[in-house]
Amino acid sequence: MIKEVFNKPLKWSAMKTLIFKEIDDLIIGSLGIVAFISFFVGGVVAIQTALNLTNPLIPKYLIGFATRQSVILEFAPTFISIIMAGKMGSFITSSIGTMRVTEQIDALEVMGVNSLNYLVFPKIIALLLYPFVIGISMFLGILGGWMAGVYGGFTSSDEFIMGLQTDFIPFHIVYAFIKTMVFAIILATIPSYHGYYMKGGALEVGKASTVSFVWSSVAIILSNYILTQLLLSK
Amino acid sequence: MIEIKNIEKSFGDTKVLKGISCVFETGKTNLIIGQSGSGKTVLLKSLLGIHTPEVGTISFDGRIYSELSADEKRALRTEIGMVFQGSALFDSMTVEENVGFPLKMFTKQTPKEIQERVDFVLKRVNLVDAHKKKPSEISGGMQKRVAIARAIVNNPKYLFCDEPNSGLDPKTAIVIDNLIKEITEEYNITTVVNTHDMNSVMEIGEKIIFLKEGILAWEGTKKEIFKTDNEAIVDFVYSSNLFKKIRKAQNKGDH
Ligand SMILES: Nc1ncnc2c1ncn2[C@@H]1O[C@H](COP(=O)(O)OP(=O)(O)OP(=O)(O)O)[C@@H](O)[C@H]1O
Ligand SMILES: [Mg+2]
Numbered sequence: 036m037i038k039e040v041f042n043k044p045l046k047w048s049a050m051k052t053l054i055f056k057e058i059d060d061l062i063i064g065s066l067g068i069v070a071f072i073s074f075f076v077g078g079v080v081a082i083q084t085a086l087n088l089t090n091p092l093i094p095k096y097l098i099g100f101a102t103r104q105s106v107i108l109e110f111a112p113t114f115i116s117i118i119m120a121g122k123m124g125s126f127i128t129s130s131i132g133t134m135r136v137t138e139q140i141d142a143l144e145v146m147g148v149n150s151l152n153y154l155v156f157p158k159i160i161a162l163l164l165y166p167f168v169i170g171i172s173m174f175l176g177i178l179g180g181w182m183a184g185v186y187g188g189f190t191s192s193d194e195f196i197m198g199l200q201t202d203f204i205p206f207h208i209v210y211a212f213i214k215t216m217v218f219a220i221i222l223a224t225i226p227s228y229h230g231y232y233m234k235g236g237a238l239e240v241g242k243a244s245t246v247s248f249v250w251s252s253v254a255i256i257l258s259n260y261i262l263t264q265l266l267l268s269k
Numbered sequence: 270m271i272e273i274k275n276i277e278k279s280f281g282d283t284k285v286l287k288g289i290s291c292v293f294e295t296g297k298t299n300l301i302i303g304q305s306g307s308g309k310t311v312l313l314k315s316l317l318g319i320h321t322p323e324v325g326t327i328s329f330d331g332r333i334y335s336e337l338s339a340d341e342k343r344a345l346r347t348e349i350g351m352v353f354q355g356s357a358l359f360d361s362m363t364v365e366e367n368v369g370f371p372l373k374m375f376t377k378q379t380p381k382e383i384q385e386r387v388d389f390v391l392k393r394v395n396l397v398d399a400h401k402k403k404p405s406e407i408s409g410g411m412q413k414r415v416a417i418a419r420a421i422v423n424n425p426k427y428l429f430c431d432e433p434n435s436g437l438d439p440k441t442a443i444v445i446d447n448l449i450k451e452i453t454e455e456y457n458i459t460t461v462v463n464t465h466d467m468n469s470v471m472e473i474g475e476k477i478i479f480l481k482e483g484i485l486a487w488e489g490t491k492k493e494i495f496k497t498d499n500e501a502i503v504d505f506v507y508s509s510n511l512f513k514k515i516r517k518a519q520n521k522g523d524h
Binding site: 043045046048049133134137138139141142144145146147148149 | 314317318319339343344346347349351353354355357358359360370371373374375
């Protein structure tokens with residue numbers, strides 16, 4: 036499958052249109068929900084941390100520290116990706132699957148268009164922008180934590196920011212974005228596969244979307260585990 | 270001219286096409302008729318290369334499909350227009366984008382030239398006011414016309430239609446049938462049409478092959494179809510009371 040995706044590409048003018056459409060559908064179309072979730076979950080992480088710091092000897096800046104660590108290391112890259120496996124993934128599977136059952140993919144092939152290249156390649160390219168989505172999620176998650184912490188009266192702004200800077204390891208950012216790129220590839224390929232090779236009718240399109248969500252989530256969780264083991268443990 | 274020799278196609282253990290040989294002539298509307306499930310769509314999709322027969326050869330004016338390189342196959346496919354059973358229009362595109370799609374993909378024409386050609390073929394299929402609509406916003410008969418327009422926009426040498434008038438009222442069905450026939454003659458195309466509609470047979474059947482359970486059970490013209498004694502085809506053709514009456518009347522006339 037992968038080889039076919041890059042084989043016999045379309046004319047650039049046609050491909051460009053497709054790529055912009057995918058960027059619009061997949062990336063721009065996800066920003067709203069990602070922003071909403073990140074902001075509020077970031078806030079909740081800060082509040083939870085604050086509420087668990089009952090011992091007065093533990094410094095308040097830990098709130099900022101914990102928010103930063105959880106948002107950057109796991110929440111933004113991994114959990115947003117699982118949510119995206121539901122949102123983008125089921126969109127990809129059902130749109131390709133519908134084209135399969137209504138013979139639109141056959142129509143492309145008959146015209147001489149490499150349908151895998153036509154359908155999947157633009158999605159892979161669009162998802163190269165996926166790290167921006169995760170970057171925005173990180174930023175808004177931390178912003179949400181800061182607002183909840185400061186305006187909820189759990190910490191001062193200075194303490195929170197001090198916490199953000201405590202023991203900052205730049206490699207964590209690299210680690211987070213390596214994960215993100217791997218997840219982006221999973222998000223573009225597994226749902227496409229389940230849509231492209233599906234059989235049956237409209238009911239099966241729904242089933243294929245569910246199955247593709249399950250498998251992309253499993254792939255994300257497992258690769259997260261493996262990458263964390265490889266990159267962070269010494 | 271398309272020549273098929275002894276093709277066989279199975280899915281798992283079931284053999285759907287059991288050795289079919291025939292010739293589809295250029296400039297004529299060739300019909301494949303047969304009951305539902307007899308293998309018409311599978312035969313058509315084998316011609317298109319969507320299904321690969323296990324046995325036999327298909328040649329397009331001398332080019333044997335299975336012996337072509339991948340590039341030659343793609344090139345051949347740009348000479349083919351196909352109208353699918355369910356139209357298979359791209360539902361994310363408007364009518365005119367659908368029709369212009371093969372041109373945009375495979376020719377170096379400018380947007381203006383493409384637009385002119387699209388307007389021309391849409392007019393040819395009698396669709397003048399649906400250019401900007403999405404497939405979901407037009408009727409089934411209009412979708413069929415768009416599908417035909419898309420199939421002929423790039424001047425195909427071969428046109429395949431899978432039940433182009435199924436689901437249409439008899440009047441629209443005949444209009445679509447005649448459109449296909451006219452286009453075939455006008456541009457000297459090799460056209461193959463799948464149908465189980467006897468009205469179509471009467472209207473446009475110049476060369477007919479009859480499939481029964483994956484076997485070519487009869488071939489001939491629409492004149493011959495009412496004279497033959499072949500039991501399988503008599504049974505198929507005279508399944509409706511109307512045609513039974515016609516046969517009776519004809520037999521009387523003959524004596
Ligand atoms: N992709 C496939 N996989 C397995 N079996 C198939 C496939 N396509 C068709 N068949 C089988 O091949 C047989 C012939 O099907 P086909 O679609 O060619 O019939 P048809 O003559 O076109 O019927 P209709 O007039 O209803 O369209 C059927 O028994 C069908 O179950
Ligand atoms: Mg059929």
